[in-house]
Amino acid sequence: MFNRTTLYILIAALAAGLGLLAARHVFEQRAATPQPPLQAVRLFSPPRELPAFSLRQSDGTALVPGELKGHWTLVFLGFTHCPDVCPTTLAELAQAQKRWEALPEPVRPRVLFVSVDPERDTPDRIGEYAHAFHRDTLAATADVPALENFAKSVGMVFAKVPAPAGADASQYTMDHSATLAVLDPQGRWAGLIRPPFAPAAIAADLAALTQASP
Template sequence: MFNRTTAIVLVAALAAAAGLWASRQYFGSVRHSPWPQTKAVRLFEPPRTLPAFSLRQSDGTQLIPGELKGHWTLVFLGFTHCPDVCPTTLAELSVAQKQWDSIPESTRPRVLFVSVDPERDPPDRIGEYAHGFHKDTLAATADIPALETFTKSLGMVFGKVPAPDGAPADQYTMDHSASMAVLDPQGRMAGLIRPPLDPNAIAADLAALTEAKTP
């Protein structure tokens, strides 16, 4: 179990490393990208195939790589007891989601909320939480080892921060990456969105990418 200092240092260090890797991927290949120019989304070229993973969706079914194909998908890490960043981010994303209503459901961009706090966030809880922001938001979680494998494949991290001295043990919090992974219609890691978020730019970027032909 991480203590607070270890968790913060780990998140900061790995997030910085992931950012450096993402920047090299993005800036080193932007001239050769087959995709439309984007404002909020930083695209990688080439996209990276994700290793196998299995998450539990809010309806109890398994979410596997094949189910993410056919749509551009934004993956956001969080937890339902988050006091600020998570609800703010999901509210901002809902603004973008409303602008995709005219896109056919078969290709409409999707948002996937992944809880990194399975101890307090069973599938039905995360579904209720995510749908409170937008009905189309997908929600999933898994046990810690599976979450660590999945988030690592996205270049993201999370860590448990124990409750303060004297507080109940279940009053812990979670540190996690605030950036969002962008998966292409083949389910590959194709880019990142970093805060601060611009919902209108996100909406425009994903709509343009959806209209473009997948290479």
């Protein structure tokens, strides 16, 4: 005959065993659940932590890693004097932004435009420029060393190209990466999108990732 203490021990062991089986079942179900099919976004495994950075937003406040948490974010490097790639890309992203406007604001994907031309692009200027494409677009810049560190952390580069000989020195341009960096809701570099950009595919991917996030 079992005494009462032995009975309690057996009941506790049985409960623990059932708990482990239930946890294993949930884990196996989650593991068997396919990732959302993505058309444009290429995700990394695992995501990569970003080193500390500090950019200056168009409203004058600091943009630090914590500000980017809670949302999937697309990061694009550019400058307001860009003649073609920048306005085209921001216009395409604006189309994607319109498609995901129905998502709840607390988790809605975001677009971050980072100017790599702080010599000409003041916070006010980048804000006006970015918001002309979509009101929700974030805009930021910094001094060149800080921009270089940030760009490197998301696999991008940029460089100043002097004006042609005989031209006004202020007529320089900027070479920069044209890819989009994808940051996850933990603020990590989670993937990228390469051009050419398809707004519908980008919007579908970001909506799927948002809905799949815990």
